[in-house]
Amino acid sequence: MAHAYRFGIEEEFFLADARSRGTPRARLRAFHAAVKARVDEAEREQLQCQVEIASPPTDDVAAARAHLAHLRCILAEIGAERGILIFASGTHPTARWRDQRPTDKARYHGIMADLRMLGRRNLVCGLHVHVEVPDSEARIGLMGRLLPFLPILLALSTSSPFWQGQQTGMAGYRMRAYAELPRTGVPELFADAADYARYVDVMTKAGAITDASYLWWHLRASVKYPTLELRVADSCTRLDDAVCIAALFRCLVRRVVRDRGLNSGMTAASRGFVMENLWRAERDGIRATLIDEARACAVPMAEGLEDLLATIAEDAEALNCAETCAHARRNVADGTSADRQMAAFAAARRSGAGERAALSTVVDHLAAETAAGPKLEPGGRPNVGPTA
Numbered sequence: 001m002a003h004a005y006r007f008g009i010e011e012e013f014f015l016a017d018a019r020s021r022g023t024p025r026a027r028l029r030a031f032h033a034a035v036k037a038r039v040d041e042a043e044r045e046q047l048q049c050q051v052e053i054a055s056p057p058t059d060d061v062a063a064a065r066a067h068l069a070h071l072r073c074i075l076a077e078i079g080a081e082r083g084i085l086i087f088a089s090g091t092h093p094t095a096r097w098r099d100q101r102p103t104d105k106a107r108y109h110g111i112m113a114d115l116r117m118l119g120r121r122n123l124v125c126g127l128h129v130h131v132e133v134p135d136s137e138a139r140i141g142l143m144g145r146l147l148p149f150l151p152i153l154l155a156l157s158t159s160s161p162f163w164q165g166q167q168t169g170m171a172g173y174r175m176r177a178y179a180e181l182p183r184t185g186v187p188e189l190f191a192d193a194a195d196y197a198r199y200v201d202v203m204t205k206a207g208a209i210t211d212a213s214y215l216w217w218h219l220r221a222s223v224k225y226p227t228l229e230l231r232v233a234d235s236c237t238r239l240d241d242a243v244c245i246a247a248l249f250r251c252l253v254r255r256v257v258r259d260r261g262l263n264s265g266m267t268a269a270s271r272g273f274v275m276e277n278l279w280r281a282e283r284d285g286i287r288a289t290l291i292d293e294a295r296a297c298a299v300p301m302a303e304g305l306e307d308l309l310a311t312i313a314e315d316a317e318a319l320n321c322a323e324t325c326a327h328a329r330r331n332v333a334d335g336t337s338a339d340r341q342m343a344a345f346a347a348a349r350r351s352g353a354g355e356r357a358a359l360s361t362v363v364d365h366l367a368a369e370t371a372a373g374p375k376l377e378p379g380g381r382p383n384v385g386p387t388a
Contacts (some may be wrong), residue, residue, distance in 0.1 A: 006058060007057070009054065009129055010052055011053050013053075015031065017085075023099050032051070049123075068239055086367060092125075095164075102119065111214075118180050126234060126235055127230075127233040141192065144189050145263035148273070149308065150277075150278060155286050156233075158285040159237050162345075170283050172281060241327070243324060254315040270293060347361075
């Protein structure tokens with residue numbers, strides 16, 4: 001098990017007008033131009049009100065955190081200079097999909113032509129984690145065996161309780177909105193790599209997709225890298241939550257690689273339990289009870305998390321990220337971004353604010369929490385302590 005299981009983290013952010021807290025307009029072009037000039041690791045996203053950053057491949061959790069902290073600080077600085085707030089959450093509390101404009105990029109033009117109205121409605125941000133595996137040909141088999149762990153990772157990340165200026169009553173509405181798109185959700189249980197290759201081959205020859213990067217499942221084999229890519233998580237407002245989920249996924253990948261029997265008997269029923277658990281995680285977040293197929297019962301998130309941490313204990317020690325993985329207990333005990341957003345909204349309403357003003361308070365809270373943590377020192381690097 002000498003393989004390093006290098007990983008990379010991609011974070012998507014929303015942009016909001018600092019005055020209206022809605023979608024910025026005239027200043028977006030200048031913002032994106034400034035980001036492009038200063039941040040090599042930043043990318044435009046499908047909609048103009050979004051931006052993405054990424055950490056380079058690494059086997060060092062603290063280094064990944066430091067890199068993302070630095071990029072978050074730079075984005076916040078560029079935004080402050082232009083009256084734009086930057087925040088991480090699965091959905092935008094105030095923005096309306098009808099007001100969104102697509103990014104001027106060939107790939108996105110093609111996606112918009114294919115998705116039509118659904119492309120403009122895709123007003124969501126996620127956390128994506130790539131983990132390199134020892135044998136890239138084995139990724140399809142590993143993908144199916146990792147599916148039962150997705151609901152816990154989603155629950156720990158939930159940050160999307162609002163949609164189109166309304167309370168949804170859910171902790172993670174993002175995946176409900178994203179489910180409008182084709183080729184999303186839980187991937188099929190492919191028999192083997194050849195079965196998956198046949199699927200991609202027929203889909204491309206039939207003109208359904210250009211390549212496998214147009215398969216937007218919760219978990220997929222990357223086209224560009226020899227990695228498995230986790231896509232189920234909401235964009236995490238707190239950086240430490242994002243790094244924790246990345247560490248958990250990295251350890252899970254190593255666990256299924258070294259234990260070929262773990263979840264090796266996945267069936268259609270098993271996939272059905274995963275889908276039910278994802279729904280429970282979307283609805284209730286860390287308060288969800290999740291179905292345990294082996295025990296034929298539902299268990300609280302706290303118990304499910306302890307089982308997961310025990311499952312990956314050896315891997316977390318080997319990859320030097322046990323403390324980072326243990327951070328997940330804080331989310332279960334104290335709540336996720338969704339809980340904090342709802343608390344900020346409720347406090348504003350109790351103080352007499354109307355719904356729109358209360359939602360603006362939530363956006364302010366998100367922007368402050370996204371930028372919280374290490375501040376830039378002279379020379380442009382953040383002062384980063386040990387990983388939480």
